[in-house]
Amino acid sequence: GAVVSQHPSWVICKSGTSVKIECRSLDFQATTMFWYRQFPKQSLMLMATSNEGSKATYEQGVEKDKFLINHASLTLSTLTVTSAHPEDSSFYICSVDRVPYEQYFGPGTRLTVT
Amino acid sequence: AQTVTQSQPEMSVQEAETVTLSCTYDTSESNYYLFWYKQPPSRQMILVIRQEAYKQQNATENRFSVNFQKAAKSFSLKISDSQLGDTAMYFCAFMKQSNTGKLIFGQGTTLQVKP
Numbered sequence: 001g002a003v004v005s006q007h008p009s010w011v012i013c014k015s016g017t018s019v020k021i022e023c024r025s026l027d028f029q030a031t032t033m034f035w036y037r038q039f040p041k042q043s044l045m046l047m048a049t050s051n052e053g054s055k056a057t058y059e060q061g062v063e064k065d066k067f068l069i070n071h072a073s074l075t076l077s078t079l080t081v082t083s084a085h086p087e088d089s090s091f092y093i094c095s096v097d098r099v100p101y102e103q104y105f106g107p108g109t110r111l112t113v114t
Numbered sequence: 115a116q117t118v119t120q121s122q123p124e125m126s127v128q129e130a131e132t133v134t135l136s137c138t139y140d141t142s143e144s145n146y147y148l149f150w151y152k153q154p155p156s157r158q159m160i161l162v163i164r165q166e167a168y169k170q171q172n173a174t175e176n177r178f179s180v181n182f183q184k185a186a187k188s189f190s191l192k193i194s195d196s197q198l199g200d201t202a203m204y205f206c207a208f209m210k211q212s213n214t215g216k217l218i219f220g221q222g223t224t225l226q227v228k229p
Contacts, residue, residue: 034215043205043219044159091157097215101147101166105159 003027004096006106013084013113021079021109023050023094029074030096034103035067038091050077050094084113116141118208120220127196128228134181135191135223137206145211148182150191153222154202162204165189167211193225201227 007022023033033050048069049057056069066088068080081088093108117140127133139148150162165173165182172180177194193200206220 032215034217036217038157041203041222041224043221044217046216046218049215093157093159095159095215095217101209101211101214102161102164103159103215103217104161108157 003098003104004094004106006092006094006109008109009107010110011112013111015085015113016083018080018082019084019111021081021092021094021111023077023079023096023106025075025096025098028096028098030077030098031074032097033071033077034095034097035069035077035079036093036095038093038108040091044093047079081111084111086113089113116143116146116208116210116218118206118218118220120206120223122223123221124224124226126226126228127193129196129198131196132192132194133196133225135193135204135206135225137189137191137220139187139189139206139208139220141187141208141210143210143212147209147211148180148189149207149209149217150178150180150189151205151207151219152200152202153205154199159205163191196227198227198229201225 005024013019031052035047036044038044050071052071071077094106095103098104146167148165152160163175181190203222207217
C-alpha cells in the first residue's frame, strides 16, 4: 500500500493567490521529508528538506519566502506556494526516507496557476 | 558538486527483448548510493534498483540488473524480457551516504516498449 500521500493531487489557482500542498507519511513517523519540483518531461530537482520541529533547509536558488515549508508533525509536511505566478506551475513531489538510503515518494501534486 | 548524466533522452525496445539504459555520474565522494527510478505515466516514482558504492557485486532485481563501473563512474540499467508495463521514464539518481534523502537525478530516459 501507499507509504506517502499528497493532497491535493491537482490544484488550479489564480495568479497572486497562495496554495498549500500536504505531504503525509502514512505508516511511520518521519522527522525529515523532502520536496522536489518537476517540470513537464524534465527531471526532479530537490527544493528543500523539511525538518520536524525546526526550519526547513532550502537548496540554492529556491526562494524561501515563496515556498514556505512547515513540518507540523512527524507525519505531515506542508508546502505553501505564496503569491503564485504562472511560472510556478509544476509538478511537486514529496519523499520520505523510510528506510535509510531508500526514498519513498508521494504521488505528486500538479499545480496550475492561471 | 555531484552531477548525473543520462545521454539517451528516448529509447525503444520490442517486447521480450533486452535494453540497456546508460548513466554516468561525477563525484569526489567515496561513499554513496546509486539508484534507478521508474516514473510511469501516472508519475508515481518507483524504485527499480539500488546499488551501494562499496559493493563490487552488481545489484539485480528480477528482470532488472545494473552494470556498476565505479572507476569509470558508470551505472547502466539492463532490462531483460521487456514488458509493456516497463514503458516509463527512467531516472538515474545519486545520493551521498552523508546526505541521506537528498537525491540528485539525471535528465531521464523515456523508454517505450513496443508490442
